[in-house]
Amino acid sequence: MAAPPQALVNRNKKHFLGVPAPLGYVAGVGRGATGFTTRSDIGPARDANDVSDDRHAPPAAKRTKKKEERRKKKREKRLREELERYRQERPKIQQQFSDLKRDLSKVTIDEWKAVPEVGDVRNKKQRNPRAEKFTPLPDSVMARNLGGSPLPQSILIQDWQSNKHFEHFSGMLTPTGDMDLRKIGQARNTLMDVKLSQVSDSVTGQTVVDPKGYLTDLQSMIPTYGGDINDIKKARLLLKSVRETNPNHPPAWIASARLEEVTGKVQAARNLIMKGCEVNPPKRRFMARSGTVRIWIKAADLELELKAKRRVFRKALEHVPNSVRLWKAAVELENPEDARILLSRAVECCPSAVELWLALARLETYENARKVLNKARENIPTDKSIWTTAAKLEEANGNHHMVEKIVERAITSLSTNGVEINREQWFKEAIESEKGGHVHCCRAIVKAIITCGVESEDQKHTWMEDADHCVNQGAYECARAVYNIALQTFPGKKSIWLRAAYLEKNHGTRESLESLLQRAVAHCPKSEVLWLMGAKSKWLAGDVPAARGILSLAFQANPNSEEIWLAAVKLESENKEYERARRLLAKARGSAPTPRVMMKSAKLEWSLNDLNATLQLLDEALRVFPEFAKLWMMTGQIYEQRNDLSKAFDSYNSGLWLEAIRIEIRAGMKDIANAMMAKALQECSTSGILWAESIFMEARPQRKTKSVDALKKCEHDPNVLLAVSKLFWSERKISKCREWFQRTLKIEPDLGDAWAHWYRFEQLHGTKEQQEEVKQRCLAAEPHHGELWCSVSKDIKNIGLNTEQTLLAVAKEVAIPV
Incomplete structure (x- = not known):
């Protein structure tokens, strides 16, 4: 059964409708509202005593904003307080003058008028006011209207604008006013007509004056200057x-x-x-009243006579007595006696001028010069040139024992006076002393200065650099002094003895070299090269017995030395003492059987044309030294000389790839030679002589590639570098060829083939100076090695040739590369 309608209404009715609101209720508070008030309301909807509800507190962002506003107000307040405090401590300029500004109210009108205008202190015109100036119209404007026809107004205005500083013209208004410039031109024309009428003829209506010609003359009389009159x-x-x-x-x-x-x-x-x-x-009278040194000197230059020049300088010295330049110029014009008198006065006027003291000392006698230099040292105790001049003075007068004492006192005195002892400057002074002929002075300076500022462990290295520097400067006596001191400190250093010996050899005398070598072998008896240099010096001088004596002493000190044995053999063989040479070689083979001794023994027999004895010695040597390639070469060459090519091939094939390859080339078997070369380069990949030979076995297009491969394998081999030089020669690259010759000889200056090729190259492509330079460098290097070089120098026909003769002979044998 369905419920009645009334019952449905009661069931849907809200229970709070018609019920009084609870205590503290505010409508809409559940939705976040705090009251429903308007601008017309007196107060908030919520009572001040109401209990707050934290659930509906304001958001955090609003609280943060309020907090920041409070901080901002505090910060601004603090800034205002700091600014006020700063203004109180440092008031503005206008605040400093605020009291004076208040006092301005008391200034009267007369006082205001008496106040000067701005700039009165600096402007002279405002301080001294004058009457106002009235400037007439420029003549350029008047001249333009002389022709009778007025100029356009724009041109006149431009002329006025170029003279804006003129303000009045005879009481008229300025161009900025209402003046009519055309009337000025008409007035000028009228004035000219009046003047022409005055000079006219007495006949009425006639005149003898040409107006146009007269105006032309007037125009020619106007000056060219365009400024104000x-x-x-x-x-x-x-x-x-x-x-x-x-x-x-x-x-x-x-x-x-x-x-x-x-x-x-x-x-x-x-x-x-x-x-x-x-x-x-004359101009000199004007100059005489000036104190400028340059003007005095110019005045003297204007004079043509020597007497007048002297007069000018003496007058100048009266006005400028402390000018060193004037004194020097005056002294240069005088004879020695008058110059001495002038310098005596000059050092009194200029006591700090070192050059004047030194010049006076040079003109005085020995005793007076000593007194002058002593006075100079008293006036200038910090100058070293006075001391060195005193040392040179003593040396010039034969007092050599005083030179060293003076230099030592100089070092001590200058150090006491706070002068820094600079080694470079003193060495420069020593070099200049030597070039001036004062040998004892330069030695004394080197001895006194050489140890200054040098640690004991750096002495040898530093002193060798000093000696090299002296040699480069051409100061050989200074270098000798350095070597002498170094040898006294390091007497057992063979390298220093060798350096000193080469200095004497290149720049000294034979006697000085031999004396040095005698001292050297006494301190370094085991140094073979020192013995050999001494023996060679005696030999070159033609004293063969003395050379034998030195070598005999060398044998005693070095009984098994190969170099000394071979030097003795060479001495005897080149002096045609072949039996002595044979006996020496026999002793050498017994005491020092080295490959070179065996080879030299065979070479001696070969040179004497005893081929059987040569082959016997070579066979004996090959049994002991089968790896020595030159023995195999000599054997093959002897068989070739006998026309026994099969044995020559076997010899080359057994010991040396290169000669075997060359035999095939000479026989016309180029393919076999290329195959052998490829195999040889595989087995001897670092053999420079094989790589050099392989370059020219290639066809011309492939030679450059082959040379690159050779340089990769043997970068610093002189044979490869020589082959590259010849390659550039064949390509007619002159500058590069010359550069590579120099590079070759820098690595191996003992390679005679390189010197011969370079000399031949300069004969064909160089100048006489370049040829001579190559020759001199070759003579200095004294080469001994090289296949072509040795084939000529060791030929029995060429025994006794010196280096220059050998160079010329080998150069003739050089084949031009193609």
């Missing part, structure tokens, strides 16, 4: 005043003449110049 008058008066005040002032006369010249008055300018020359005859 009043300015010219002022300048003329001013220069006249200068001339009258100081007639001996040439620039005033010159300026006056120049002014007249500019304004077109040439004759007046001439008159002024002539009168100025009368008042000031």
Whole structure:
């Protein structure tokens, strides 16, 4: 049964409808509202005593914003307080003058008028006011209207604009006013008509004056100067005043003449110049009144006679007695006696001028010069040149024992006076002393200065650098002094003895070299090269017995030395003492059987044309030294000489690839030679002589590639570098060829083949100077090795040739590369 309608209504009715609101209820608070108030309401909807509901607190962002606003207010307040405090401590300028500004209210009208204008302190015109100036119209405007036809107004206005500083014209208004410029031109025309009428003929209506011609003449008389006439008058008066005040002032006369010249008055300018020359005859009178040293010297230069020049300098020294330049110039014009007198006075006026003291000492006698230098040391205790001059003076007068004492005292005195002892400057002084011929002085300086500022462990290295520097400067006596001190400190150093020996060999005498070598072998008896240098020096001098004596002493000190044995053999063989050479080689084979000794023994027999004895010695040597390639080569060459090619091939094939390859090439078997070369390069990949040979076995297009491969394998081999030089020669690359020759000989200066090829190259492509340079460098290097070089130098026909003769002979054998 369905419920009645009334029951449905009661069931849907809300239970809070019609019920009083609970205590503290605020409508809408559940939706986040805090009251329903308007601007017209007196207060908030919520009572002040109501309990707050934290569930509906304001968002955090709003709280943060309020907090920031409070901080901002505090910060601004703090800034205002700091600014006020800063202003109180450092008030503005206007605040500092605030009390004075208040006092301005008490200033009267008369006081205000007495206040000066701005700039009164600095502006001279405002401090001295003058009457207002009225400047007439420029003559350029008047000249333009002389022709009778007025100029356009725009041109006149431009002329006025170029003279804006003129404000009045005879009481008229300025161009900025209402003045009509055309009327000015008409007035000028009227004025010209009046003047023409005055000079006209008495006949009425007729005249003998041509108006156009007269105006043309007037135009030609106008000066070319375009400035103001009043300015010219002022300048003329001013220069006249200068001339009258100081007639001996040439620039005033010159300026006056120049002014007249500019304004077109040439004759007046001439008159002024002539009168100025009368008042000031020569220029030197004007210069004599000046204290400038340069002007005095110029005045002396203007004089043509020597006597007049002396007079000018003596007059100059009266006005400028402390000028060193004037004293030196004056002394140069005097004879020695007068110069000595002048210098005596000069050192009194200029006691700190070292050059004057030294010049005076040079002109004095020995005793007086010593006194002069002593006075100079008293006046200038910090200059070393006075001490060195004193040392040179003693040396020049034969007091060599005093030279070293003076130099030592100089070092001590200068150090005491706070002067830094600079080794480089003192070495420079020593070099200059040597070049001036003062040998004892340079030695004393080197001895006194060589140890200054050098640690004991750096002495040898530093002293060798000092010696090299002296040699480069051409100061060989200084270098000798350095070596002597170094040898006293390091007597057992073979390298220092060798350096000193080479210095004597290149720049000394034979006696000095031999004396040094005698001392050297006494301290270094085991040094073979020192013994050999001594023996060679005696041999070159033609003293063969002395050379034998040195070598015998060398044998005693070095009984098993290969170099000494071979040197003795060479001495005997080149002096045609072949039996002595044979006996020496036999002893050498017994005591020092080295490959070179065996080879030299066979070479001696070969040179004497005893081929059987040569082959016997070679067979004996090959059994002991089968790896020595030159023995195999010699054997093959002897068999070739006998026309026994099969044995020659076997010999080359057994010991040396290169000769075997060359035999195939000479036989025309190029393919076999290429195959052998390829195999040889595989087995001996670092053999420079094989790579050098392989380059020219290739066809021309492939030679460059082959040379690159050779350089990769043997970068620093002289044979490869020589082959590359020849390759550039074949390609006619002159500069590169010369560069590679130099590179080759820098690595191996003992390679005679390179010297011969370079000399031949310069004979074909160089100058006489370049040929001579190569020859001299070759003589200095004294080469001994090289296949072509040895084939000529060791030929029995060429025994006794020196280095120069060998170079010329080998150069003839050089084949031009193609």
